[in-house]
Amino acid sequence: MKSEPSAFSIQALKRKGSEPWDGVRNYQARNFMRDEMKPGDLVLFYHSNAEPSGIAGIAKIKSASRPDPTAFDPKNIHFDPSSDPNNPRWWLVDVEFVKEAKQIISLDTLRNTKGLEEMLVLRKGQRLSIMPVNSREFKIIEKLI
DNA sequence: GCCAACGTTGGC
């Protein structure tokens, strides 16, 4: 799961303990949260637009998916007037802090680590903010954190 | 700050 640290960092998650992953307005990313993520699933927390960009820690899915309340709040920047409360368009999961990396696992490091060649986040033009990681890749990265 | 890559919107 990606986040710009200037907006919400792994340190912010550590401080707060957990956080509703609201504001996602991309259908593919929503589908991962709504349909695929289950409480207890582990997450790589990625800092985008950062210095350096890379994996900043590990988090865990805390809740089952639920409608994103910010979509119904006209004052919220993520308000979506076409999302019907009776048939919510946008969903979120609550994410819980697990671990902060001793140092960021940078994109450069990821690219140079054997076994991570196929990682989605390393693909050119990949802008998706939530994407799956396979368990083999996860284990390799877990050792680096 | 630049800009390539991509997703979404809306006229037709």
Place this chain on the structure above:
DNA sequence: GCCAACGTTGGC
């Protein structure tokens, strides 16, 4: 259903 225009993402 096509596709140009537009907005956003995110590495650099």
